[in-house]
Amino acid sequence: MSDRQTTDTNAAWGGRFSEATDAFVAEFTASIGFDQRLYRHDIAGSIAHATMLTEVGVLSADEGRAIVDGLKAVQADIEAGQLQWSVALEDVHMNVEAALTAKIGAVGKKLHTGRSRNDQIATDIRLYLREAIDGLGGELKRLQRGLIELAAQQADTIMPGFTHLQTAQPVTFGHHLLAWNEMLQRDAERLLDCRKRVNILPLGAAALAGTTYPINRARTAELLGFDRPTENSLDSVSDRDFAIEFTHVGALLMMHLSRMSEELVLWTSAQFDFINLPDRFCTGSSIMPQKKNPDVPELVRGKTGRVYGHLMGLLTLMKSQPLAYNKDNQEDKEPLFDTVDTLAGSLRAFADMVPHLEPKKDQMRAAALRGYSTATDLADYLVKKGMAFRDAHEVVGKSVAYGLQTKKDLSEMSLDELKTFSDTIGEDVFDVLTLEGSVAARDHIGGTAPHQVREAAQRALVRLNA
Ligand code: ARG
Numbered sequence: 001m002s003d004r005q006t007t008d009t010n011a012a013w014g015g016r017f018s019e020a021t022d023a024f025v026a027e028f029t030a031s032i033g034f035d036q037r038l039y040r041h042d043i044a045g046s047i048a049h050a051t052m053l054t055e056v057g058v059l060s061a062d063e064g065r066a067i068v069d070g071l072k073a074v075q076a077d078i079e080a081g082q083l084q085w086s087v088a089l090e091d092v093h094m095n096v097e098a099a100l101t102a103k104i105g106a107v108g109k110k111l112h113t114g115r116s117r118n119d120q121i122a123t124d125i126r127l128y129l130r131e132a133i134d135g136l137g138g139e140l141k142r143l144q145r146g147l148i149e150l151a152a153q154q155a156d157t158i159m160p161g162f163t164h165l166q167t168a169q170p171v172t173f174g175h176h177l178l179a180w181n182e183m184l185q186r187d188a189e190r191l192l193d194c195r196k197r198v199n200i201l202p203l204g205a206a207a208l209a210g211t212t213y214p215i216n217r218a219r220t221a222e223l224l225g226f227d228r229p230t231e232n233s234l235d236s237v238s239d240r241d242f243a244i245e246f247t248h249v250g251a252l253l254m255m256h257l258s259r260m261s262e263e264l265v266l267w268t269s270a271q272f273d274f275i276n277l278p279d280r281f282c283t284g285s286s287i288m289p290q291k292k293n294p295d296v297p298e299l300v301r302g303k304t305g306r307v308y309g310h311l312m313g314l315l316t317l318m319k320s321q322p323l324a325y326n327k328d329n330q331e332d333k334e335p336l337f338d339t340v341d342t343l344a345g346s347l348r349a350f351a352d353m354v355p356h357l358e359p360k361k362d363q364m365r366a367a368a369l370r371g372y373s374t375a376t377d378l379a380d381y382l383v384k385k386g387m388a389f390r391d392a393h394e395v396v397g398k399s400v401a402y403g404l405q406t407k408k409d410l411s412e413m414s415l416d417e418l419k420t421f422s423d424t425i426g427e428d429v430f431d432v433l434t435l436e437g438s439v440a441a442r443d444h445i446g447g448t449a450p451h452q453v454r455e456a457a458q459r460a461l462v463r464l465n466a
Contacts, residue, residue: 012094031330032085035092037337041127042092043075045120048223049203050111056214058114063107070104071096071111092124093117114213115206118237118325122202125332127224129246132340133195139347140188140253144181144464146354151177152457155450158435159274159364160373167371170435173359175448178456183256185463190249197245201226202236208324209233237325240318240332247311250339254304257346261297264357268294274367276358281349296353300346307342310335368435369409372400377432377441378410385424395422411435 010021021029047068054064074096077083089095094117101108151174161171201224204210204217210233217229230236267274277294285291313335317328375396382392399421403410410418411433418425431437443449446456 012090012097026090027087029090029327030087031091031333032087032089032095034334034337035121035124035330036085036095038092038124038128038333039078039096040075041124041131042096042120043071044127045123045203045224046096046111047071048220049115051223052216052220053113053213055219056216058213058215059110063110066104066107067100067111070100070108073103074099091117091121093120114211114215115203116208116237118207119203119205119233121329122205122237123224125240125243125336126198126200126202126226129198129243129336129340130195130225132344133191133198133246136340136343136347137188137191139344139351140184140191141464143347143351143354144184144188145461146351147177147181147184148457148460148464150355150357151175151181151460152454154359155453155457157359157361157364158368158439159359160368160371161448167367167373169376170368170373170438171448172439172450172453173364174450174453174457178453178460180256180260181460183259184253185460187249187253187256190252194242194245194249196227198242199225199227201229204229205233205236208237234324238321238323238329240314240329243332243336244311244314244318247307247314247336247339250343251304251307251311253343254300254307254346257350258301258304260350261301264297265294265301268292272367273363274360276360277353278356278358281353281356296349300349303342303346307339310339365435369411372403372410374410374433374435374438375400377438378429380441381429381432382422382424387422387424 010017014020050059050064050067050071053059054061059067074083077099083095083099085095086098089098097108097111100111153174154177155172155174157173158170159173159176160167161169161176201217201221203220203224204215221227221229264275264277266272268277277292277296279292281294281296282292283295285293314332317331321328378399379389379392379396382395383389387395399410399413399418402408402417402421403413411430415425415427415429418429432441439448439450441449443452445452
């Protein structure tokens, strides 16, 4: 084939090619179908780059101004739906550059001086992810605020606490909600910590080795709000560990949301019947008229799987890649975008729903009474009266066996009945056998006593607003 055979499919790099790209290969290797989502970040990066190039004298003031104004006009066109994305132009970078050149003429081609698509895409993803982290952090905060406020309102509401999903000891609903908040607080801290490693500027690494132009990377970093430029050009264009780290943080967050979801699904069932979810967060069944399904928590529980999958996918994508940039990395975007979208949707649904959880206090209380949840309190009572714990355990075990036979909770037995198991038991036993006595006795930081729960909620709110 003639060396004139290059077509517009490879206008940006076709010089050394003797035939046009196979049509399917062009489509197969193009990323514009998904990386168009990065247009704002790509343009912001380009504006900062052109500004810096102008300041150091690589571009003239006129050229710099034409490019910056042109980029803003291209952004306006995109936002007005007036830019036709072209697969032949491969990716968002070359689509934007072509649109710029179409708008301002040949000077548009000078934008790509001193950079490469390799450092450009690494910059775009970091800008995108930083913005995503800030948005997700806001939603997470809204969810936490809802949990903390509900917890403060429900500091006296008694429910059974479980181990092995068997009734263990009474707790307050507020205490349970604050447990959820602690999980989410760690997720929020991890998200912020991850942001530190995202917020570093790779631009200036160029293709892999740096550039011969007198660039000022610190200035570009400053213009884009990055903390500093990256230290090593080879590392800058190749590693996506920051995206993997973000997905890992997201996977943990989804794991926590899935645990909350699972409890909400259980609690809305007829068997538990602990809470009511307002109708607007549920759907019905087309065949069973009585059904009201907890779709939101079910779906969030299910969506956890795709985020775990993306984490594994990204780890595997990065595995064994030699330095520096490899095309493999183009595959980082779709899992990352889907992780962000899944987290955003799940957090939004939960933040909207949580303030409207309606506890069914009578049901919760009845369930706590059904499971001999104050048995440990009776044992502790006997120990405080001088009995060895082993013996106390035996006494309480016999009392529970008697309760099972006679269908009575420990607090429903008469003093005479209780005394048949041990003389040590006196009238004051009823202070500890009641549900209220039991929770009030766990009176220390981290315990379920209502006033401790109120104070914990207060501290959590202060920490949230810090
Ligand atoms: N679309 C590419 C990506 O997502 C951009 C960088 C391409 N660089 C290159 N030399 N082909 O990673």
